[in-house]
Amino acid sequence: MRIGELATRTGVSVRLLRYYEEQGLLEARRPEGGHRRYGEDAPAVVRNIRALLGAGLSTSAIRDVLPCVGGDGTVAxxxxxxxxxxxxxxxxxxxxxxxxxxxxxxxxxxxxxxxxxxxxxxxxxx
Structure with missing residues (x-):
């Protein structure tokens, strides 16, 4: 999915999604056209990022924790x-x-x- 669709599905601004990507929290592929493409799991990843931010974690801590967070938000x-x-x-x-x-x-x-x-x-x- 493209960044606009991800923004719509998650209620998170495009600018914030780009920030998450810059911080290494969200991964996008860039095919030949150069437009960001996110996987089907991206909305769950964004929800997890938002939940962890809401819990007071910094983006650097989230970068460490995120690989251990399941799609349902549970932390290993x-x-x-x-x-x-x-x-x-x-x-x-x-x-x-x-x-x-x-x-x-x-x-x-x-x-x-x-x-x-x-x-x-x-x-x-x-």
Whole structure:
């Protein structure tokens, strides 16, 4: 199938499909006319790429994982360690975000208290 048909079937833009190809995630043949031709499995590959991106994997990690992903989206155990490492990283990021949020909430609360004191002082002075 040609790139336009693949874009239509997957809902992914032509530009993004070209990017996936540049990143080594999607393979196209170029017959004599030079137009990209994708195999019948390309829509499943694109769906898998989108799912892995949605799970927070980088394109370089997806390049490593993709050969172990079946057409139905299941990942073979050969990539379990890589996926577990990514999961651990996400857990660490969540903890860090939680700490950042708590710190910011404290700053906002202090600023609100200060604003209330200024407002009360203005009322008392009037």
């Amino acid at each position: 155990p050969c990539m379990l360690e890589v996926l577990e490492q990514r999961l651990d990283l996400l857990d660490q990021q969540l903890l860090s975000l939680g700490a950042s949020r708590a710190a910011l909430a404290g700053i906002v609360a202090a600023a609100r208290r200060e604003a209330e004191v200024v407002e009360l002082n203005a009322l008392v002075s009037a």
